[in-house]
Amino acid sequence: MLHPRIQEVTQRVINASKKSRTAYLERIAHAKSQTRVRAGLGCGNLAHVMAACDPSEKDLLKSDIQPNLAIINSYNDMLSAHVPYKDYPDLIKNVAKKYDATVQVAGGVPAMCDGVTQGRDGMELSLFSRDVIAMSTAISLSHDVFDGVFCLGVCDKIVPGLLIGALSFGHLPVIFMPAGPMASGLANKEKARIRQQFAQGKIGREALLEAESASYHSAGTCTFYGTANSNQMLMEIMGLHLPGSSFINPYTELRDGLTASATELMLKQLIETKDANCLADVVSEKTIINGLVGLLATGGSTNHAIHLVAIAKAAGIELTWKDMADLSEVVPLLTRIYPNGHADVNHFQAAGGMGFLIKELLSAGMLHEDVKTIVGNSLNDYAQEPRIDADVNVIMTDSNAPVKVKWVECAESSLDEDVLRPYKDAFSPQGGLQLLKGNLGDSVIKVSAVAAEHQVVTAPAKVFNSQIGLQQAFSNGELETDFIAVIKEQGPKAKGMPELHKLTPIMASQQDKGFKVAIVTDGRMSGASGKVPAAIHLAPEAIEGGMIAKIREGDLISLNAPKGELIVHVSDEILEKREIEISEQTLTFGTGRELFEGLRQTVSSADMGASAFGAIYPQQGE
Structure with missing residues (x-):
């Protein structure tokens, strides 16, 4: 049975969103009704699409029978979280070849790191980068030649920006592919202690840098539970990741297997079963509420008090801070991950991870089970966790192929209740x-x-x-x-x-x-x-x-x-x-800040999502 407060807030959001959600879905329905994207292209247009493709890909694109999938990539080799994405396009394309499908990197989006710009002028561009990413995503997909989308992004503004942009193409199926956290480094408690010592003048910069480098030491997402890892939790509990895929480390067999499995999933749905859920159907009022419950139950990033409002608005859904506060009164805190505790996300994953968390929240009536996801039509699919399917891999002949993945029921109980608790023994009766x-x-x-x-x-x-x-x-x-x-x-x-x-x-x-x-x-x-x-x-x-x-x-x-x-x-x-x-x-110059003056003039207030797109998504009744 769904908790009465969850039902109450969900219905309030549905009622508040009737006009804007209907308008959004009407636009999506119109996009769905159009001729298959490539069928209407002139010869010159199509020639540009496939100019750099090999002969077999050109034949597939010309025939316009098999899917052509887009990759929107946030790869760069400066920031640890996005480095693993360098290899994803080749892996995805290799899997697609087995289905006679084509894949193109449709575009890249900027990925900046708040960890680098903290306390510096560049930080004034950070929040606006979300809307730039949304627009970059739209530009990448504006060629209108794709049948599905893979979004590759991890960190703070990148995932919300990708999702906001992709929602303008909500008639397409969209899968988010995580890259995973780096292995654990210096203990978080020790890192915090050294930072305070430096602030007090007790240690020098060399000691501080040594500690920071021991914390952030390899490719992958930072391991604390900030905005980046809150993003991954949200994409999974909202049904946009494969189940259990958020916190698998990069450059492992299971990580590559999950990337391959996500590619196969979309291709099978488009080619064989014809049942791919489009993004507009996945991101519903119930999905947004599920994301907010997950955020509260894990003590996630405060940045999502802004991002979730903006994401919802892009889907025609009106979400308010009051909705968040009303849910927070009844959603218990089930995790202790730094900075809410001393453990990191690798420890959370080992204790039971997202599968256990979702199972507990579902069983307590805190989540809507009847939602569409990239996998199917029930959030119950996410009370599972992935494993390497050893039996299948024994008989595989292609040694370079990624491992096959199977899903098993998640752990019955938490393996570390200092990090992850069952619903009946929560850390706090109130959300984070x-x-x-x-x-x-x-x-x-x-x-x-x-x-x-x-x-x-x-x-x-x-x-x-x-x-x-x-x-x-x-x-x-x-x-x-x-x-x-x-x-x-x-x-x-x-x-x-x-x-x-x-x-x-x-x-x-x-x-x-x-x-x-x-x-x-x-x-x-x-x-x-x-x-x-x-x-x-x-x-x-x-x-x-x-x-x-x-x-x-x-x-x-x-x-x-x-x-x-x-x-x-x-x-x-x-x-x-x-x-x-x-x-x-006055107009501020330096580190490109002058280029964002227009956004500062049009941006909405924080409680409205701090979005430059406010005029595009009017409130109910406007």
């Missing part, structure tokens, strides 16, 4: 994210990583226009007291909503000294942030006249996560008389 409301506006807090004794803070405000200002105050010894750091003018319109992850070691060290501290900002914190209570994504932002721009040094602020409150203790009369205090906004 919480909505905060009050006279400052609406914001989000990640509570899964904050100890109970730190979830309620009342202290005077220290106001800054940048994280550099707070760093200087720390260096000057001005933070040896209880305080709430107010970092304003960091919202989407002001600066592209940069992450303020550099604040975490400083604030954590002050908290460890016994001071009551917290953060309030219209910017973002890292998807891996935790420990220190932080009211983030505050809307409206300062540059739009938000109340955060009326906070003055010394104003008493209360952050109460259990009650969902964020209040500045200043009377309405005084607040009304106060002037908005913001720095002079």
Whole structure:
């Protein structure tokens, strides 16, 4: 039986989305009704499509009988998570040849790393890169010669951007292919300890770099549970990955076998069974709710409070932070993965992984089972995990072929309940994210990583226009007291909503000294942030006249996560008389920021997904 709250919120989303969802599905129905894409091409058009193909591929494309599949690739050889994608196109094409199908790399999308740009000017491009990726995906598929799509992406803005872009081509089947996490390195607890020591001036840069390099040491996704790995969880629980494929390490037989299996799955559905679910059918209101439940149950990245709203909107679905907050009241926290614990995603995978998590949530009525996925028409298919099918591989004659994969029932119980718990013995009865409301506006807090004794803070405000200002105050010894750091003018319109992850070691060290501290900002914190209570994504932002721009040094602020409150203790009369205090906004140059001025002008507020496409997807009733 579905939990009443899950049913209530789902129905509310369905009702709120009737007009926009109907409009979206009508567009998809029209696209489906069109002549097979390549059949209508002129000779010159088709010649361009196949100019670089070998003779056998040209024959297949000319005959227009077998599928032609697109790869959208985020490969680059700078960033560890995307390095493994270099070999995927060749593997996919080799599998397709066995089905007399063709595959083309339709385009590439940019993949930037917040880990590189933290605290630097380039971070102001980070959030906007999601919408650039969405547009790049659309450009790649705009040639309109494909029958299915493989999206290769892992990290922070890449997966949401790929999905938003692909939803404009929702009449096609789309499969997301993960690359997997790197092997475990330096223990997360030790990494956090060394970062704080550096912030306190107890160790030098060489020791810090040695620790960081021991943490991020090889190809694959970073192993903490930040936005990148939250992306992988979401794609699986939303039915866009193969079951159990999210956290298999790169360059292993099973990883390559899963990539081959995903290719075979789409080709069999298109050629043999004719039952491939298109993306618009997979991403429904129920699917979005399933993704949000997964995010809450795992204490996932706060960035998805923005991304899920934007993804839903691209599918004609209206999702709000209230929906998230209402679900958070009943969805229990079932995992402890860094920064919400000390284990990493490899440990989570070994303890039972996604299969066990989904099984527990399904059995508790926390997920919609009756949803379409890339596999079929039930989320029950995802209460399984992949294994190498040794019996089949013994008789395989092609030594270069990827191993065959089979699926088995997931573990009956968690192998480590310090990392992954059954539903009846959850770490917390409440989900990992919480909505905060009050006279400052609406914001989000990640509570899964904050100890109970730190979830309620009342202290005077220290106001800054940048994280550099707070760093200087720390260096000057001005933070040896209880305080709430107010970092304003960091919202989407002001600066592209940069992450303020550099604040975490400083604030954590002050908290460890016994001071009551917290953060309030219209910017973002890292998807891996935790420990220190932080009211983030505050809307409206300062540059739009938000109340955060009326906070003055010394104003008493209360952050109460259990009650969902964020209040500045200043009377309405005084607040009304106060002037908005913001720095002079000028066109910013350097690291390409000037090229994004147009996006800063059109971007929606954080609670609306911080999207440049807001005018394209109007709210219900507009």
